[in-house]
Amino acid sequence: MRQFFAVTVAFALLPNAWAQMPGVEMKEGMKSRMPTMPSELPRWMNSRGLDEIFYKRGPYNWAIDRIPAFAKDMYATGVGHAMAYEALVTGQANQLESKVFSKIDWVLQHPPSMPVDEAAISPRFVQKYGYLEKVFDWAHTLHFQTIDVFSHPGMTDAEKEVEIDRLWKFYQSEPYAITGLPMNMEYLDSFPYSMTFRTNYPKVNGLFWGYHWLQTVNYDMLYRVPVKDHVPQYEVLGEQYRTSELYKTDRDFMPMTAEMSPRFAKRFPYIANAFDNLHMLHDNVNDILAYPGLTEIQKEHQIKIAIYRVLETTHAGQKAGEGEPMTLHDHRHPPSIPGMGMMKGSEDDVMFMSGMGWMDMSECAHCSIALPEEGPWGATVSANGWTMMVRCMMCARDMAAETPGRAIIRAATEDENRLLVMISDEEGNWTSNIKDVVFLEVFGQHPECSSWSRAFTSQAAFEKFVQANPELKEIKPLSLEAWSKLNYGTPETYRKIDRPNPYRSGGGATPPSDGGSK
Template identity: 35%
Template structure:
């Protein structure tokens, strides 16, 4: 009987799982107490299934290699905790980069056959990863299906996300999680410190997984999309040339690597950022000897619970965007589309730690998780002041603390919060972010706070609610108690039955006050449509 490739893959997976089940049946009696009942669930049936594999096979096969790499990593960390770092940094790394990635498997692998001991340790976490990876592959299929126009693609993405949420015991939260879960636990940073090259490879995987969405968002023809996918894959290979220096120095965030995808499908982008963050957490738990072997399963399950719930270490979507941007595109490998021939030069040491406020996205600390080479030796996590120095609160002009990365992030979060308030129609929240003596320069007029409230504010709220404005990456400069934010913007959409197409620049001046950073002046260079 002839079988299709997907059918043969399913049959192979079923046989593998059957053999694995037989092997587990002979294990000591202690294991059933650790085992949790889980079940397999496959693609949501749709005409677009396997479109990406059919038309972009060279990229699709890399994901099979990535799955192999993740499985080998967890199995090695769990089974051989006492082996020297060279086991992963040299032997396994070379196996992946020189043998597996150049000739990746043609079809997805059964990871349980590669990581049987880890699968026994934490099957719940393994299936969480599998379920999210399945969502990844189905979204590629939707975007790769040239028979679907954008409204139908949007509908299919929504249908897939609904399908994903039918497994709440497996689904990552749709709310962004702070970096505290990944970088501020007792076991955090162990993996990136001990295995910087392999950690960088994992981050490179995540860069490509997110980056391959972007060519489909910007390509206008099949040829442009094909060329974009090839360029993104080539960029990934470029990252491997001088590991770990050439690999991402920070965990790639979707907002930065694939900004158009994150803008159009924020729920999916958030799920994938949470997925990639938990990958790091599991690596840290397995690596850190401070977590006894008897506690590793419990810690992994606790982390999995935190990444599934909608309450633990949650931040707002605007704060997630600000945090991602201020981690630095240059530190994540750069964007997946429109990059320059040379790799970007990171602005932080490898594995730098950035802490932030959960609500605003503003960083409140900065340090280094690990170092590469003698030039960075000795750097450890450094606490930075989260509040103004004594005296600044009582007198807004008494002398703010020396500007830090925290200040620029707070100013960026302030500006993002102002635009978000306008878009939500919350004029009270928007006005609360302005100083009493604010100056608004707009449409050829200069207005005070009272004049702005009475005149242009209602029109700005109406415009922000009706029309989607896209802003270029924001530049923030801090000089003592004053900071300014510069960005360009473009908008397109209906407004009162007319097209609202406009473009311009925005300059916002912020001042540090007793209440923190507040907007003291705004200048929009292009008039708003009336």
């Protein structure tokens, strides 16, 4: 049984203490005060020392190195985090957007070929916030081992899924584990200090959110995708990361796992939620360290509260899909996305996606028809930094054609164990990981598009399907070249959800009801 110690904090007994402190101002439109310390914290949180826990043993460890460019980019993200945190705790915050940014950017463009000990780069930060580093390190280990399993060539897809579930249990066995329950992202981003870092240091925050893009987009690149197809995909995603995603300063919110890797998040919602909660903890810590109205002691208290909010132990006994809105235990999620907590302004499956606008995540992103619940799941399209689910191959092709630049389509075939991966060049010419792929396309009513627009691993598989569907007996298979030349544009069924951007409409955030305490 984990042991706890009681923490008595004087200001916790004075409801107005935070509001009366010099330099601490409430955000416009908010009535809540600064979060107060819960009555109990885990004992380990009172220890500044590190607790180095090594990987779960397995033949797959370090398989990420089979994708060299990806491995290097991932190793560099830790260096970037460490440099920024060290600057924040050593009085160099005024250099974050200049000297520190340039140093981090150099590392990102010249990434290390092996993991780097972050404690060696940020000794003062680790000395001061060792308890926080335990949480970060343990979650980052889950990141890397999940990638390792998917990258390992010696396991079947089914074996990999079983091992990922074992990894999750291994992760949960330590007290530093972050909850896999969905949490309300608006709640976690609505404290008096929230948004300070992204407002004051947009370039460095852009790097941080760029890391989070990389750390979430990769899972659909890997999940149930043949190992030989990982490197070609990363040639596209890596270029997008290094030339664009790292330098975006106009994102409305951090990238979410279910946005970037919807297939992975649907299969492993608890891991997707844990990664989002981890990244939100990063944002909270950034904001606390950058908030000018807090003393050093107050920053330590707020960081401990932020850790407590997302720990597995804090939410013991809670269930996904339940909870009161805008509270610590708000574990609701969009009905079709158990791997994502509620977002600002979201209603059921309708949510705002930065760069895409309002989307109904239960519908095809191209034709707005409900995604099929059974049978072939359709496809995903990755282009220009986003990934969207679509119903059929026609929707995938035509949606990709609407976006300049290279694109990746990952699609179901008649064989559930053979995923089709197609990559386009700048001119829209497609290559396929399945040499003999052929396509069925009989343009008809969009509500049935998933039955008349499909991919097959061979002509024999196509003919077998046609024989089972006599109404298609006159239809001939399309080669990749012939299929690529077709384009039906935006379907008549597409509906654009026209609502204001909830992050920029000027509305005040609803204040959290409990400030992070039970």
